Amino acid sequence: MIHVLGIETSCDDSCVAVINDKYQVLSNVVSSQTEFHRRFGGIVPEVASRKHLEYLPLVLDQALRDAHLDLENIDLVAVTQGPGLLGSLLMGVCLAKTIALFKDKTFLGVNHLEGHLFAIRLEYPEIQPPFLALIVSGGHTEIIAVRDWGKYRHLGSTRDDAAGEAYDKVSKFLNLGYPGGPIIDRVSEGAQGDRFHFSAGLEDDDTLDFSFSGLKTAVVRHYSSLKEEEKKDEKLIRDLVASFQESVARVLVNKTFKALEIYGFSQIVVGGGVAANRHLRAKMKEEGEKRGVQVFFPSPSFCTDNGAMIAACGLFHWERGRKDSWEMDPDPRLPLTSIE
Ligand code: KG4
Ligand code: ZN
Numbered sequence: 001m002i003h004v005l006g007i008e009t010s011c012d013d014s015c016v017a018v019i020n021d022k023y024q025v026l027s028n029v030v031s032s033q034t035e036f037h038r039r040f041g042g043i044v045p046e047v048a049s050r051k052h053l054e055y056l057p058l059v060l061d062q063a064l065r066d067a068h069l070d071l072e073n074i075d076l077v078a079v080t081q082g083p084g085l086l087g088s089l090l091m092g093v094c095l096a097k098t099i100a101l102f103k104d105k106t107f108l109g110v111n112h113l114e115g116h117l118f119a120i121r122l123e124y125p126e127i128q129p130p131f132l133a134l135i136v137s138g139g140h141t142e143i144i145a146v147r148d149w150g151k152y153r154h155l156g157s158t159r160d161d162a163a164g165e166a167y168d169k170v171s172k173f174l175n176l177g178y179p180g181g182p183i184i185d186r187v188s189e190g191a192q193g194d195r196f197h198f199s200a201g202l203e204d205d206d207t208l209d210f211s212f213s214g215l216k217t218a219v220v221r222h223y224s225s226l227k228e229e230e231k232k233d234e235k236l237i238r239d240l241v242a243s244f245q246e247s248v249a250r251v252l253v254n255k256t257f258k259a260l261e262i263y264g265f266s267q268i269v270v271g272g273g274v275a276a277n278r279h280l281r282a283k284m285k286e287e288g289e290k291r292g293v294q295v296f297f298p299s300p301s302f303c304t305d306n307g308a309m310i311a312a313c314g315l316f317h318w319e320r321g322r323k324d325s326w327e328m329d330p331d332p333r334l335p336l337t338s339i340e
Contacts, residue, residue, distance in 0.1 A: 003069060004076045004318075005099070006311025007056075009092030010084025010112045011138065012037055012048045014055035017307030018067035018074070021315060023121050027066030028301070028308045031055045034179065041172040049087030056095050063307070071103050078314020081109030082334030083139065089330030097326065108314045109328045113140060113336045114152075116271040118316065119298040119309035127296055132265040134256045136280075137272030137305075138164035138179075141210050141252075143259045146269070149316055150339035155259050156208025159201075163248055164274045166212035170244055173220045174237065184241045185277050191238035193246035193279070196222065200251045208259050210251060219244045248274075249283045257287055268295045276300035 002021035009015070017028040033051045037043050064070055079096035082089055093109070100107040116135050120127055129151075133144045141158040161169070164181055171180025176187060198218045201211030223231070223240065230236055256268060270284060275297050288295035302309060320339065 002075045002315075003067070003073050004078055004311040004315045005063070005074045006307035006309070006314060007077065007079040007092045007096055008112075008115070008305050008307045008310045009052045009056070009088045010080045010082070011088060011305060012043045012051075013305045014052050014059045015305055015307040015310075016056070016059045016063040017311050018063055018069060019122070019308055019311040019315065021319075023125060023312055023315070025122055025308045026069070027063045028306055029059045029063045029066065030301075030304075030306055031059045038178045041178050042168065043085070045085045045087050048085060049091055052088055052091035056091060060095065071099060071105075074099075074103070074105060076314060076318050077105050077107040078110050078311050078318075079107065080112045080115065080310050081328065082112065082331035084112055084330075084332060086330060086332045089332065093328070093330045106318065106323045107328075108318055108322060108324050110310045110313045110317070111334055111336050112310075113142065115309040115313045117144070117146065117269070118312040119271050119302040119306070120269045120296055121312050122302055122308055123298060124296060127267070127269065130265060131267040131269050132256065132260050132263065134252065134268065134270045134275075135272045136163045136252060136270070136274035138162060138168065138181075140272060141212070143208050143256060144336070145259075145263055145265070150320070152336055152338050154336070155263070156210065156255060158210040158212060160211050160213035161216060163210070163212055163252065164272070166216040166248065167274065169216050170219050170241065174223055174241065176241070181274060181277065184245055185279070187238055188242035188245045188279065191235075191242035193239070193242035195239040196243035198222075198243060198247040200247055203251055203254070208255055208262075210255060212248070215244070215247055215251075245277070245279050249277070249280045252280060253283050253287050256284070257291065257293075260291075260293060266293060268293060270295065270297050271303060273304040276303040
């Protein structure tokens with residue numbers, strides 16, 4: 001039995017997981033640094049890399065324990081090479097190389113976005129390309145045509161803020177806390193998402209691109225124009241963020257299904273942290289049912305950053321003969337490329 005260790009440190013979560021060659025998850029440990037970044041209302045890169053250094057040995061130890069394995073049993077070390085924060089990526093890559101050096105293991109750098117695509121394989125081995133993918137996270141909003149595993153065509157992306165970034169910024173401005181996505185998801189529950197209408201840039205254009213910066217500004221402006229007593233009106237604020245959430249979901253659903261119409265896929269896979277959003281999940285499924293298209297989401301814990309998706313992606317490439325040399329370095333802007 002082959003065992004793959006997956007290390008993910010592209011942002012602020014220190015993640016290590018172990019999977020086997022059937023893509024079964026044997027352990028998946030995520031140590032969130034949220035409590036350290038919360039007071040700043042966002043991620044401080046310098047703090048993130050220092051915390052990775054502190055947490056990674058503990059997270060690695062826990063992941064091996066949970067899987068009832070030790071490093072001797074690991075056949076491949078897969079690590080996020082990019083895109084992401086350089087200082088954070090460096091910590092994961094250093095750990096992967098250290099294990100490779102001292103334990104004489106093969107290692108492999110993985111693209112973070114491709115990792116998010118592979119998350120679906122951990123729970124739904126039956127889902128096979130071709131499919132249309134929507135990756136929505138704190139750093140990315142991308143529509144990708146997946147012709148086969150490893151064969152990608154980029155169809156659209158955000159021209160400014162990523163969807164998750166808009167969530168985080170709106171939440172920060174409204175003093176709701178950090179990270180904004182899960183907070184707004186919770187606060188919006190049962191609120192009136194149709195109370196305010198916010199349109200997003202590029203919403204009705206011909207492209208498959210997104211723009212969330214104007215939407216974020218519209219919500220922030222609306223909030224700023226409220227009287228002080230209105231800002232304390234809990235129902236009003238809940239309706240406001242629910243209306244923001246409604247707009248984000250509407251744009252994501254519309255553009256994804258527009259891409260589907262143009263390129264003719266019959267299944268959709270959604271991934272990335274924002275794919276954990278309950279409203280987006282419901283809206284996507286609803287539209288899919290209307291059109292007879294299957295829409296798949298990983299479980300929320302595999303939507304947000306994790307080591308298992310990196311291990312899965314690494315396993316795929318390793319089985320096709322890829323491995324990396326000591327020259328492999330983190331690349332904050334690593335593009336998503338297709339295999340030959
Ligand atoms: O994929 P991810 O964990 O890290 C990146 O690659 O960026 O995504 C993190 C983003 C954050 O912006 C966070 O606010 C958002 O995903 N997020 C959510 C939810 N959970 C996380 N956004 C909306 N609803 C959620 N439930
Ligand atoms: Zn991510």
